[in-house]
Amino acid sequence: MRWIRQxxxxxxxxAFALSPLVAGAQASAPxxxxxxxxxxxxxxxxxxxxxxxxxxxxxxxxxxxxxxAVVIDAAHxxxxxxxxxxxxxxxxxxxxxxxxxxxxxxxxxxxYVVTTRESDSTIPAQGRAEAxxxxxxxxxxxxxxxxxxxxxxxxxxxxxxxxxxxxxxWDTAQGAYADQSLRLSAELNSAMIHAEIPVTLGKTALQPxxxxxxxxxxxxxxxLHETGRMLQLSDQEYQDRLVAxxxxxxxxxxxxxxxx
Amino acid sequence: MISRWQRILFWSLLVSSxxxxxxLLRMRERALDRLLAAAETMPLNPxxxxxxxTVTMMIANDMNGSLQAASQSMALPVDSNARAHVILQHxxxxxxxxxxxxxxxxxxxxxxxxxxxxPQDGGTMAIVDLSGSxxxxxxxxIEPETLTLLSMIGTLHANFPEITQxxxxxxxxxxxxxxxxxxxxxxxxxxxxxxxxxx
Numbered sequence: 001m002r003w004i005r006q007x008x009x010x011x012x013x014x015a016f017a018l019s020p021l022v023a024g025a026q027a028s029a030p031x032x033x034x035x036x037x038x039x040x041x042x043x044x045x046x047x048x049x050x051x052x053x054x055x056x057x058x059x060x061x062x063x064x065x066x067x068x069a070v071v072i073d074a075a076h077x078x079x080x081x082x083x084x085x086x087x088x089x090x091x092x093x094x095x096x097x098x099x100x101x102x103x104x105x106x107x108x109x110x111x112y113v114v115t116t117r118e119s120d121s122t123i124p125a126q127g128r129a130e131a132x133x134x135x136x137x138x139x140x141x142x143x144x145x146x147x148x149x150x151x152x153x154x155x156x157x158x159x160x161x162x163x164x165x166x167x168x169x170w171d172t173a174q175g176a177y178a179d180q181s182l183r184l185s186a187e188l189n190s191a192m193i194h195a196e197i198p199v200t201l202g203k204t205a206l207q208p209x210x211x212x213x214x215x216x217x218x219x220x221x222x223x224l225h226e227t228g229r230m231l232q233l234s235d236q237e238y239q240d241r242l243v244a245x246x247x248x249x250x251x252x253x254x255x256x257x258x259x260x
Numbered sequence: 261m262i263s264r265w266q267r268i269l270f271w272s273l274l275v276s277s278x279x280x281x282x283x284l285l286r287m288r289e290r291a292l293d294r295l296l297a298a299a300e301t302m303p304l305n306p307x308x309x310x311x312x313x314t315v316t317m318m319i320a321n322d323m324n325g326s327l328q329a330a331s332q333s334m335a336l337p338v339d340s341n342a343r344a345h346v347i348l349q350h351x352x353x354x355x356x357x358x359x360x361x362x363x364x365x366x367x368x369x370x371x372x373x374x375x376x377x378x379p380q381d382g383g384t385m386a387i388v389d390l391s392g393s394x395x396x397x398x399x400x401x402i403e404p405e406t407l408t409l410l411s412m413i414g415t416l417h418a419n420f421p422e423i424t425q426x427x428x429x430x431x432x433x434x435x436x437x438x439x440x441x442x443x444x445x446x447x448x449x450x451x452x453x454x455x456x457x458x459x
Contacts, residue, residue, distance in 0.1 A: 082440060083400030091400070144441070146401025148363075149322040153403045158452070200325030204406050205443045220402045225323070 068254050069112045071132040071214065073142040074099035078122025085147050089234050092120065095143040098221070098243060102143075105247040111254065129211035133173075138257045139184055139250060140216040142209060145233055149222035151198035152242070154188055156181045156217055157210050158203040173213050180215035184253055188217055191249035195241050197224060215257070219246065310335040317351050318414030320362040320407035327407070327414055344373040344386065344416060351415050352394070355408075362407060365397035371431065373416075375423070383424030385447070386416050392431045398439040405442035410452065417450040424450050 074095040076082035082091025096117065103113045114135045116128045132140050146153075159175035168176055185201065192199045209218050224231040224238055231238040312335050318327045334350060336343045352369035355362050371389040378385055398408065413426045426448045429435070435444050 076440075080440070144402055146399070146403060148399050148401050148404040149325065153325060155402055198324075200403065202325055202403070202406065204402055205446055206402065206441065207443075218402065222401070222403070 067112055068257070069114060069135050069137045070106060070250055071114050071116065071135055071137040071140040071212075072099045072103055073116040073128050073132065073140065073208070075142055075144045077117050077120055080122060082144070083146050085145060085233055091145045094145045094221075094233055096120065098143050098145075098239065101239070101243045102141075102246050105243055106250055109247070109251060111250065125207035126211070129170075129173075129208035132208070132216075133211070133213045135214075137214040139253055140212045140214040141188075141246070141250075142216070142218040144218060144220040146220055146222050147233070149200065149220075150225045151200070151222060152188075152192050153200045153202060153220040153222060154185050154192075154217055155202050155204040155206065155209070155220065156185050158205050159210060168213065170211055171207075172210055174210045174216060177213065177215050180257075181217060183256070184215040185217045187253045187256065188219065188246070188249040191245045191252065194248070195245035197241060197245060310337070315347050315350075316415065316418035317347075317354065318411050318418060319351075319354070320411040322362050322404055322407065325403055325407065327410060329418065340375055340420070341373050344375070344420060345370055347415060347419055348373065348388070348412055351411065362404065362411070364399070364408065365394065367391065367393040367397050369394045375420075378425065381424065384420070384422045385425040385427060386420070386423045387427050387429060388412060388416075389429045389432055395430050395435070395438060400439040400441065402441045405438040405440075409438065409442055409448065413448050413450060413452060426450065 074092075076092035076095065078092075080092065082095070085091055085094060096119075099115055100118070103115050106113045114131070114137065116131050117123050157174040157178060159172055159178055161178040162172075162175040164176045174181065189199050189201060204218070206218060209216055221233060221242055223233055224235075233239075312333045314331050314333050315336070317330050317332055319330050320327055332350065334346070336346055348370045352364060354360065355364040368391045371391050373389070374387045376385045376387065377383075398405065409428065416423050416426060428438075428444045428448075430444070438444055
């Protein structure tokens with residue numbers, strides 16, 4: 001009996017020693033098929049159940065495929081109010097609301113999300129690019145809003161594709177991701193069309209978009225002109241459709257992003 | 261000990277320096293007044309005696325993010341800079357009409373346009389000096405701002421094919437953005453104009 005108890009204690013100790021390695025491997029594992037944590041793992045490591053938080057660094061280097069991470073950049077903030085969309089709605093507030101809702105939706109689907117701001121704070125363009133580039137994201141989506149136009153305007157950088165090198169010029173780093181950004185834009189376009197939201201595609205020179213080292217798209221939302229009615233940006237139903245379409249596009253991109 | 265003649269020389273030079281500075285400042289003010297007066301009196305509505313010419317306007321549409329070419333007939337001045345000024349001012353006035361798909365306030369849009377010949381490739385750079393009141397009243401958003409710039413660039417290039425680059429100033433000074441989004445610090449290529457397409 002005593003021998004059995006000793007054996008059990010040794011086995012438990014061994015399993016306990018292995019647990020950080022397992023956590024590290026899961027933190028850096030690709031999210032193409034995110035492993036559903038068991039209740040025991042979830043209680044031992046809360047980060048596993050909240051993908052938008054930063055996972056603990058592995059104690060031992062683990063060679064795994066890159067993690068699928070998404071950066072959501074709510075434009076403007078703080079003293080930079082952006083456009084005045086109506087008497088009571090500013091661009092900075094609307095895009096923050098959309099960013100938080102999109103982050104929650106994606107996190108609920110097990111996607112690791114990093115946001116550049118979670119409150120009404122002033123963040124310079126360089127700070128946003130630094131935060132996004134630090135993540136090594138598979139997609140960077142900047143959210144803007146305007147009272148002009150119809151549906152969603154998707155912009156990619158006007159930079160042309162340049163070869164990927166170890167060091168990229170800060171102001172034009174997005175050039176190395178130009179083709180991937182166009183693919184991401186096409187993915188968002190498909191999701192919007194599926195949600196019956198008209199899309200305008202374009203290219204623009206904009207910071208921090210041009211400094212992102214990830215496939216990056218700027219999505220500018222505008223009022224929706226439908227047959228017989230017009231949905232304003234403050235409309236809850238329209239916001240739900242926008243968030244659902246963006247989330248669907250990111251989930252599709254999760255399946256496609258490593259395709260050649 | 262400083263001799264007397266040296267002191268006299270020093271004070272004479274100092275007084276003459278101050279006098280020259282005052283004269284230069286006064287001349288600068290007068291030159292600026294002359295420039296402003298010339299800008300104010302520039303004939304935006306040329307004399308009726310001149311024959312009407314067909315010009316091409318690149319009209320922006322916010323609803324589908326497109327630029328559409330449209331022809332208009334108007335009398336234009338002889339000078340290239342003044343002609344470009346008149347054309348862009350007409351374009352902006354068109355955007356202030358009710359029911360257009362790219363509404364912009366009817367403020368004085370353009371202070372002036374200046375053409376520079378580029379030594380590198382022999383092309384021409386147009387420097388468009390926008391008025392502060394026009395910029396301050398412009399709708400904010402990536403698409404409306406980008407379309408305004410592309411519409412101006414496209415219209416200039418359609419009527420002056422020698423223009424290869426366009427630079428924007430606001431009241432004679434560089435500014436970061438048009439209304440919070442579109443970059444005004446960069447030099448735009450005339451080939452940028454058809455960049456926005458609707459799919």
